[in-house]
Amino acid sequence: MIKAILTDIEGTTSKISFVHEVLFPYARQHLSTFIYEHQQDPMVTEQLEAVKAHIGHANASLSTLIDTLEHWIETDQKITPLKALQGMIWKHGYESKEFTGHVYPDTFEQLTQWNKNGIALYVYSSGSVAAQKLIFGYSDFGDMTPLFNDYFDTKVGLKQDPKSYKNISESTPYAANEILFLSDVVAELDAAEEAGMQTYQLIRESQQKSRHPNANSFERIVFQ
Structure with missing residues (x-):
């Protein structure tokens, strides 16, 4: 029996294009200015030190760190200090209402229903995690963060x-077998299944169907 749902964001709850186009x-655009203006802030300093550690250059200049981070953005690297700094920059954009977090309508409706039904x-x-809280905290449907138990x-x-x-x-x-993992990426679903979780593939755009159960919206996901 499923007691909890673990969901991916990009391509699952939200359009892939929102991340890449917005x-x-x-x-x-704002990375360089943000880092120069906030380089003394403890949270920013911590992430810059993490970038130095990642590239193995303890004395790297600020310009080198910025060039590295920009390269990571352009090549879509999933590196923790980059993600943390991006989240700090996005926070300003959300708070200034330059954009809202895209969430599919069926996602909002079904997550709300699952929450009412006692599903974690x-x-x-x-x-x-900071970026996750922003996309749901400033979503197209307002603040969705009260729906979630935790973020990873x-x-x-x-x-x-x-x-x-x-x-x-x-x-x-x-x-693990009480948790249903939702994603559009087959390799992620395979990994979750190997760990003992139940899985469901979201076919939002042109993804190839896999052996995992699949649906094109949250409303069509069926589980016990």
Whole structure:
């Protein structure tokens, strides 16, 4: 019996294009100015030190770090300090109402219904937890964050690694087989299944169907 749902964001609850056409360009445009203006802020300093550690250059200049981060954005790297800094930049965009977080209408309606039915809801995305809370906190449907029990990002592991899903399961009150993982990416579904979770593939756009159960909207997801 499913007692909890763990959902991906990009391509699952929200359009892939929102991230690539709105969020990434916004972060790229504002990255340099943001870092120069906030380089002394402890949260920013922590992430810049993490970038230095990642590239193995403890004395890297600020311009080198910015160039590295911009390259990571352009090549869509799933690197934790980049995601954290992007989240800080996006926060300004959301708060200034330059954009809202895209969420499919069926996602909002079904998550609300599952929450009312007592199903625990969790999020797992390669974007930072802060970024996840922003997209749902400033969504097209207002603040959706009260629907969710917790959020997970790459700090628990990569999304195609079964151990990541074991780590998530162990962080909840539920056994792995009581959790249903939703994603549009087959490799992620395979990893979750290997960890013992139930799975459902979202076919939002032109994804190839797989052996996992699938639906083209949250409303068509069926489970016991």
